[in-house]
Amino acid sequence: xxSHLAEEDVIRIFEDTPHQLTLKPQQIEDLIKLGEWLGxxxxxxxxxxxxxxxxxxxxxxxxxxxxxxxxxxxxxxxxEAVYQRSFDVLMRLLSxxxxxxxxxxxxxxxxxxxxxxxxxxxxxxxxxxxxxCLKRDMNRGYRVDEENQAFIKGKIDFFNTxxxxxxxxxxxxxxxxxxxxxxxxxxIFKTVISLLIKRTKVAEHRKKLQQALLWFEDVDxxxxxxxxxxxxxxxxxxxKYEPVFNMAKLFFHNMGPNINQGKDTVFSFLVPVNxxxxxxVTKWVKDQLNHGETIKTQGPxxxxxxxxxxxxxxxxxxxxxxNGDQVVRIYDAKYxxxxxxxxxxxxxxxxxxxxxxxxxxxxxxxxxxxxxxxDDITLVYPKFMDQAEPVNYCFTIQNGEEGIRVNVQQVxxxxxxxx
Numbered sequence: 001x002x003s004h005l006a007e008e009d010v011i012r013i014f015e016d017t018p019h020q021l022t023l024k025p026q027q028i029e030d031l032i033k034l035g036e037w038l039g040x041x042x043x044x045x046x047x048x049x050x051x052x053x054x055x056x057x058x059x060x061x062x063x064x065x066x067x068x069x070x071x072x073x074x075x076x077x078x079x080e081a082v083y084q085r086s087f088d089v090l091m092r093l094l095s096x097x098x099x100x101x102x103x104x105x106x107x108x109x110x111x112x113x114x115x116x117x118x119x120x121x122x123x124x125x126x127x128x129x130x131x132x133c134l135k136r137d138m139n140r141g142y143r144v145d146e147e148n149q150a151f152i153k154g155k156i157d158f159f160n161t162x163x164x165x166x167x168x169x170x171x172x173x174x175x176x177x178x179x180x181x182x183x184x185x186x187x188i189f190k191t192v193i194s195l196l197i198k199r200t201k202v203a204e205h206r207k208k209l210q211q212a213l214l215w216f217e218d219v220d221x222x223x224x225x226x227x228x229x230x231x232x233x234x235x236x237x238x239x240k241y242e243p244v245f246n247m248a249k250l251f252f253h254n255m256g257p258n259i260n261q262g263k264d265t266v267f268s269f270l271v272p273v274n275x276x277x278x279x280x281v282t283k284w285v286k287d288q289l290n291h292g293e294t295i296k297t298q299g300p301x302x303x304x305x306x307x308x309x310x311x312x313x314x315x316x317x318x319x320x321x322x323n324g325d326q327v328v329r330i331y332d333a334k335y336x337x338x339x340x341x342x343x344x345x346x347x348x349x350x351x352x353x354x355x356x357x358x359x360x361x362x363x364x365x366x367x368x369x370x371x372x373x374x375d376d377i378t379l380v381y382p383k384f385m386d387q388a389e390p391v392n393y394c395f396t397i398q399n400g401e402e403g404i405r406v407n408v409q410q411v412x413x414x415x416x417x418x419x
Contacts, residue, residue, distance in 0.1 A: 010066045011051075012083060014075035015273065018052045030065035038270075057090060058270040059119040061199070071273050072337075073413065076386035085385060089413045091121070094271070097279035119269040120202050126247045127196075127208040130189065134215045139186055139238050182219050185232050185241065190216040191224055192248045224252060274335040278318055281333040281380045284411060285319050293328070296320045300327070304367050315371055327372040334361065334381050338391055338410065356391070357408060366397050369404035378407040385414075 011027070013019045023031070031051065035043035044052040053069050060067040071093075074086035133139075190213065197209045222228075229249055234242050251269075282297055289295065297319055303311035319331040338356045357379060365377045383390040390410035396403040 010068060012068045012070065013051060013053060014070050014086075015057050015072045016052070016054050017072055017075045018050050021049045021051055023049050023051075027065045030062035031067075034060060034062055034067075055272055055274060056270040057273050058268065060268040060270065069270075073382050074385045076384055078386070082385070085414065090271070090273070092413060093273065093276035093280055096283055097276045120200060120205060122247065122250070122269060123196055123200050123205050123209075124202070126244060126251070127193075127205060127212055129247075130212055130244045131208060133240050133244060134212065136240070138181055138215060139183070139241055181216075184222075184228070185238065185245065186216055186219045187222045188224060188228070188232070188245070188248060190219045191221050192251055194221060196251065226253075274333075277335040277382060278333045280411070280413070281331060282319050284380070285321065285331050289321065292323055294322050296322055300372075302371050304371055313367075315367060317368055317372075320372070327374045328376065330365075330368050330372065330374050330377045332361075332365070332368075332377070332379055334379055336381065337384055338381050338408065356393075357406075362397065362406070365406050366399070366404065369397065369399065375402065375404050376407075377404060378409055381408070381410045383410040383412045 011021065028045070028049075031043065031045045035045060038056075042054050042056060044054070053067075057069045057071050060069070070083060070086040071090055073089065074082050077085065079085075193209050193212050193216070197206055197213075200206050200209065229252075232245065234245075282295070286295055298316055300317075300320060300322075302315045304313035304315055306312065317330045318333045320327050321329040321331070361379060365379065369375060369377055381391070387410075390412050392407075392409050394405055394407045396405055
């Protein structure tokens, strides 16, 4: 697949797909560093300029290199709106999973304003939700202050009083609670907002972030580390801030190494779509449950073999449907392309069995069927955008006199069947 650099040197690619690029020296250097940070198994940049990013979609910026990675289900589409369609699918998956506080799909105006950039979309959601919370009630709380004063306020710290005031008998070292807006939660918000203002390319997002800063005028900017997030607690008074706090945490953990030491060479916002697809399949299965059936995700855990009295070869289906204790159906999410009768080294289908499913997947389904005594198994794949209709067929795995029926079904991620 041939790709060209868009305006402002934005590189747009699809996950798990090799792209032949014409890169500038600075971009090559940045992408090599990105590979060192994420790992060579994630980023593969060959000497001839062919770039592949595996298993992640989203946004990366290093120095002057801006990289946008889209879901691979749209990589074969030919229409001009392919990036918009791909971005819409990603937002649907994020909404279904509740990832990063996204509980509902943004409106069309917000999507357009974000220029199909995942980072910009999340910045817009974050600042809009934060402003709503601030306008309802500015978050305040008690903060412990310590001062050396001539009058007693709160509690006397006798140890520090003796240590610091041995020749100043009129002073007391006191510790007291002060009701203020300059608390840890607000300091985290102000610090993250200050960083996002430097990153956003959307004028309206920058304007709203600056409006949010005005609310935190008397709040300190702090140096944030991973342990600091654990110190924030929520109760009935500030619980409405928890979703935007989780989004702020998400921004922080995607800002790359050494962000607070002035070496913020990497800013990323990357999402594992295979995990989002599993969440989608889980809700898809829940929508089809019969009366009396229950659902189990990532289980029930069992083992296929025993050696020296110990269990070996753990089995853990993505989704199992149970009637009582009996597993009646198993669903396995396969975030990859179905290819009938051929193999393409550029894509992610390792071996073709003649039924469009890799042999390793067939062996896995056989193991599930045998161990769980289940003869109804479904492999769920996403429909790729170049297909006219979703694929839906079945085949039988021979297992003695009995057979295990394997259904192969694609779901159209552009359709909203339960949202």
